[in-house]
Amino acid sequence: MDLAAISTEFVKVTVVARAGGTQIALAVPPRFAFLLTDTSPEDGDWLTGEWTAPHGRILIGPNGGITSLEPGAYTVWIKFAGGSETPVYRAGTITVY
Numbered sequence: 001m002d003l004a005a006i007s008t009e010f011v012k013v014t015v016v017a018r019a020g021g022t023q024i025a026l027a028v029p030p031r032f033a034f035l036l037t038d039t040s041p042e043d044g045d046w047l048t049g050e051w052t053a054p055h056g057r058i059l060i061g062p063n064g065g066i067t068s069l070e071p072g073a074y075t076v077w078i079k080f081a082g083g084s085e086t087p088v089y090r091a092g093t094i095t096v097y
Helices: none
Strands: 009-014 017-019 022-024 031-035 050-052 055-060 072-079 088-096
Touching: 009 072, 009 088, 031 055
Parallel strands: none
Antiparallel strands: 009 055, 017 022, 031 072, 050 055, 072 088
8 A cells, every 4th residue: 555644544454353263343443553663563653543344544644643654664563352363464565755
């Protein structure tokens, strides 16, 4: 995804959780991290998003976004609670110009 630094938009990541083959709704909001390096996120890197099935999403940008990103190439991470598991996935990249 490419995003202008002056734009405010939702960044979305598709997440489908299943239990016994049946899709389940996740109640705890997803957490996102946007990193300029290939390192794993630390506790202070995570930002809270929301669910709009089947997507976790977070509003990014200067007009009401959870955070604004300076120009650069970011690795997007998502973390969520699903039963006894807390998966953490590198979801892709976003280029801010």
